[in-house]
Amino acid sequence: MTSLPFDDRDGDIWLDGVFVPWREARLHVLSHGLHYGGGVFEGERVYDGRVFELTAHSRRLHSSARELGFRIPFDVAELDGATRELVSRLRIRDGYVRPVAWRGSEQLGVSGAGTSVHVAIAAWEWPHVFSAAARNQGITLATSRWRRPSPDTAPVHAKASSLYNICTLARDAAAADGYDDALLLDFRGHLAEATGANLFLVIDGALHTPLADVFLSGITRQTVIALAAELGIAVHERHIDPAELAHADEVFLTGTAYEVQPVRAVDGKPYEVGAVTQSLAEAYTRLVHTPAAYGAKSPTSAAVDESNTS
Ligand SMILES: Cc1ncc(COP(=O)(O)O)c(C=O)c1O
Incomplete structure (x- = not known):
């Protein structure tokens, strides 16, 4: 990099x-x-x-x-x-x-x-956001004092530059305290997302992810939900109280840049990088490297493929 x-x-x-x-x-x-x-x-x-x-x-x-x-x-x-x-x-x-x-x-x-x-x-x-160690062993999150705003306050479903003030403040505060990223609640106090990625909890083998009613339903989030269905993993999209983190076995984040990123601790509570996270991370990696997932062969791939054969 x-x-x-x-x-x-x-x-x-x-x-x-x-x-x-x-x-x-x-x-x-x-x-x-x-x-x-x-x-x-x-x-x-x-x-x-x-x-x-x-x-x-x-x-x-x-x-x-x-x-x-x-x-x-x-x-x-x-x-x-x-x-x-x-x-x-x-x-x-x-x-x-x-x-x-x-x-x-x-x-x-x-x-x-x-x-x-x-x-x-x-x-x-720019191949990766986090180091190989962080990708394998997970990152640490701290719950932020900053919250995702109400849809009456901000255009919450837009990927709007102005909304990233909240993410920058939260991310920098987490980093100052020695955490890799921040976990934001929404204005009601439900779990929301990280500063550049959506949140998933694994509870008793099923996925639980905050209902994306006041923040971006990320493209990676939607991809991972579809992959979970293919793998026979149940998915529950719902409002989740932060107290439920105590019952989660695994926690991970999803985003274009983060991909499927394991979380090893939230506010000091440890989580394992378990089988569900690993199987979804592997499925996601396989998918993004499958040409058929991109539709028709693009001029981009033709040019790069040629350069690769030299
Ligand atoms: C605040 C926020 N939430 C979620 C996501 C995940 O969205 P996607 O999977 O579309 O990249 C991103 C990244 O774009 C983000 O910045």
Whole structure:
């Protein structure tokens, strides 16, 4: 993993319909999105040169923007095409894609009316969030004092930049106390999610996951629920009281970047990385490396496959 700053790298970024040199992909300081949080984004994962669930992510970028009251000026097929071309150009095999859309600079009143919408897509090599040891042995979580807000307070189903203030505060507080990540409750006090991933508990061999009524129902969450069905593991989506953590045998997180990430302790209570977590993590890894899971063979995979044979 590189530690280069994100505004000083080689390569191209797709910006408003064209590829521009990485360092030139800039926005003006007087952008509405920067001042008032009018931005939405996606996080996508590249495996073997292909973006897993690309169209689902492009669709979610659109629906997030709709929730914030603006329209992405490129349709889902155009976003998919631009992403595939970018990944192919940069010859990324194991990486991450970050599409982002934001309101522009036509005016700086609080109203978003009259602002243009800009879209950028960047991609880079980035195989894993956590170390191999953390992926195998699990990470530690601390319950945060920050909570997921009510749908009357915030656009909770949008992957909106403004909502990530909560995640950044929670994550940094957890890290300052020596934990890997934070566990957030929702405004009612139910278990919600981590700062970039959904939560699953294993109780008596069945999966229990918080009902995603006030936070993102992640694409990985939905994939893992489908995998559990295939493996004959019962899944219960419901409101879960934090006290139920005491009865869980295993805990894990799911997310595009986290994948299926075991948790080895929450607030100091230890959990084993057990058979259910392991079987779902293995099934997820198998799936993301299965070409058939990506539909038609993409230009991306063709370009990377060629480069791989040299
Ligand atoms: C706050 C939050 N919850 C959940 C998720 C998991 O979503 P997905 O599986 O679609 O990546 C993410 C990551 O995008 C996230 O940032």
